[in-house]
Amino acid sequence: MSLKLKSWVILITTVALLSACASKPVQPEARLGLMLAPAVLGASFSVQQHLIVERNGRIDELDAALEVEPGHLELVGLAFGQRVLSLSYDGKQLKSWRHVMLPAQVRAEDVLEDMQLSLWPVSAIAQALPAGWRIEEQGLHRLLYLDDKLVVTVDYSGMPRWSGTVVLNNLRYHYRLTIQSAP
Incomplete structure (x- = not known):
């Protein structure tokens, strides 16, 4: 098998595996709907x-480059050197591009919601939450509740939140996202 064909097989397999991290289609009322402006981050x-x-006993990996400025946020996800x-x-407006092989569930x-839930100030998130939701922060640990039921935990290795390691554990959709930032 040629190197180019092997690379495409690996890319297609990775994209298919990424579908395992995607949540099942969700009714609109089930989503938080966080769409906080980049400027709200304050950095x-x-x-x-x-x-x-x-998720479900599978582990999938992806590299990403993230840039946040007061006027914009840009994220690029790569699998095996290919933008996916x-x-x-x-x-105001979210624009996205996806590789044709990336499952629609991603x-x-x-x-954006997981990113903002992990990085934005807890006070800004609390103000934007729909009725029935609440968020708490205890040091390097965040807890998100829906009707007093724990839905998401977020743990940080240090501050600022986007440095080091962030672990988001979504108890509702049964996945764990670990984000390791380069030093």
Whole structure:
């Protein structure tokens, strides 16, 4: 098998595996709908990350480059050096691109929501939550509840939140996302 064919087989396999990290189609009322402006973060940064998604006994990995400025957010996801996802958000409009092999369940809105739930100030998230939801922060640990039922935990290795390692454990959709930022 040629090197180019092997690379495509690996890419297609990786993209298929990434579907395991995608949540099942969700009714609109089940989503938080977080769409906080980049400026609300109160900081600017650019970081390279390695993402590990664990779901149903599977582990999938993806590299990403994330840049946040007050006026925009840009994210590019790569698998084996191939771009598989990109998103751009200016606080008003979310634009995304996806590789044709990327499953439809991997939605830009969900990626943005996990990112904001992990990185944005807890006070801004609390103000944007729909009725029935609440968020708490205890040091390097966040807890998200729906009707007093724990739905998501987020743990940080240090501050600022986008440095080091972030572990988001979604108890509702049964996946764990580990984000390791390059030093």
